[in-house]
Amino acid sequence: MKYPLQFIAITQYHHQGKCLDFGWSNAHGGANVPVYSIADGVVTFAGKETGSGNVVYVKHTNGMVSNYAHLSKITVKKGQNVKMGEQVGNMGNTGTSAGNHLHLSIWSSMSAYQKSPTKTDVDPIEVLEVYSDQEIGEGTKKYNLKVHVDTPTNPKGKVNVEGVLNVRYEPSTAHDRVGTLANNTEVEILGEEGNFYKIRAKDTNITIEGYASKDYIVK
Numbered sequence: 001m002k003y004p005l006q007f008i009a010i011t012q013y014h015h016q017g018k019c020l021d022f023g024w025s026n027a028h029g030g031a032n033v034p035v036y037s038i039a040d041g042v043v044t045f046a047g048k049e050t051g052s053g054n055v056v057y058v059k060h061t062n063g064m065v066s067n068y069a070h071l072s073k074i075t076v077k078k079g080q081n082v083k084m085g086e087q088v089g090n091m092g093n094t095g096t097s098a099g100n101h102l103h104l105s106i107w108s109s110m111s112a113y114q115k116s117p118t119k120t121d122v123d124p125i126e127v128l129e130v131y132s133d134q135e136i137g138e139g140t141k142k143y144n145l146k147v148h149v150d151t152p153t154n155p156k157g158k159v160n161v162e163g164v165l166n167v168r169y170e171p172s173t174a175h176d177r178v179g180t181l182a183n184n185t186e187v188e189i190l191g192e193e194g195n196f197y198k199i200r201a202k203d204t205n206i207t208i209e210g211y212a213s214k215d216y217i218v219k
Contacts, residue, residue, distance in 0.1 A: 001039045001060075002084050003128050004068065004104060005091075008145065009137035011101060018123045022102040024091055025137065031100040032072050032090045037082045038106075038128060039064070046074050046088075052103070053095025056088045064122065065113045069103040070094050085131075157197070157217040159185045165217075167210040171196035178210040179203055187217060 007028035012021035024031050041060035049055045052069035056076060059065050072092025076082060093100045106122040107113040129148035130136060136145060159165045164180040166173075171193040180203075181187070187201040196211040 001062075001064075001128050002036070002131050002148070003134060003145075004036050004038050004102065005033060006133065007033070007135050007137060008130065008140055010140045010143060013125075013143065014123070015103070017105070017118075018120045019103060019105045020124045022091075022104065023137075024100060028135070032092065034087045035068050035071060035089045035091055035102055036085050037088050038066050038104075039084045041066075041082060043076045043078055043080045043082060043088070046076050046078050046080075049095070051096045053097060054089065054092060055095075058082060058088065059110060063109050064127075065107045065110055067103075067105040069105070070097045070101060072100075154188045154190055155219060157187050157189050157199070157219045159183055159187060159201075159212075159216060160218045161216040165212055167199065167201075167208050167212050169210055171198075171211040173213075175211075179206070179208040181208065181212075187212075189217070189219070 005022055007025055009023045010020055011023040015021045024033055037058050039060040041058040044059050045057040054071040054074050055069045056074055057067050068088055070092050071089035073090040076088045091102045104124055105120045106124050108121050112121050129146045131148045159181050161183050164182055166177050167179050168175045168177055181201055185201055187199040189197050189199055191198040195214050197214055197217050199212050200209040
């Protein structure tokens, strides 16, 4: 789950329960910067609410519910599916608010929200992560925010052979085949050993994993 702003400046921690308030900077887009969904989900409410002003609620695919309050503008509608990092509105000063900011609340489930809509049960700092396209404000670095670590993807290659390519249990032509792959089949390169790549590929509906000669794999 991703922080809802490109520039992360926490102005109040555990404000009104376990919620967070975020501020803004002239050097990072000004007072009405875009606010983004923290994760994939569906908008369950988008409109005005006493105290919260312009507010958006999102129920996420992991069951959690998030709330983005005091928005100057709402950019989504009820029932709309949103992706993590998709804009839901702009930071604002609507409702009961002393200045332009974002108030973020997170509940563990819809039932947790319905049981206590004014008291959250999730600490955003415990579940949100900072991605590589985001920046942490100097005053916020003291909170030691979690940083997202991208899972490295394996390089891809293609089979380049006349006929079919033999894929074997071990990196040697002396070992039995686990299957064959046709020319131009895309493969995932999991590693290498000597003159062989360890590969994984799909042959129709079957996944084949084993070793194939480097001579017949083009990256």
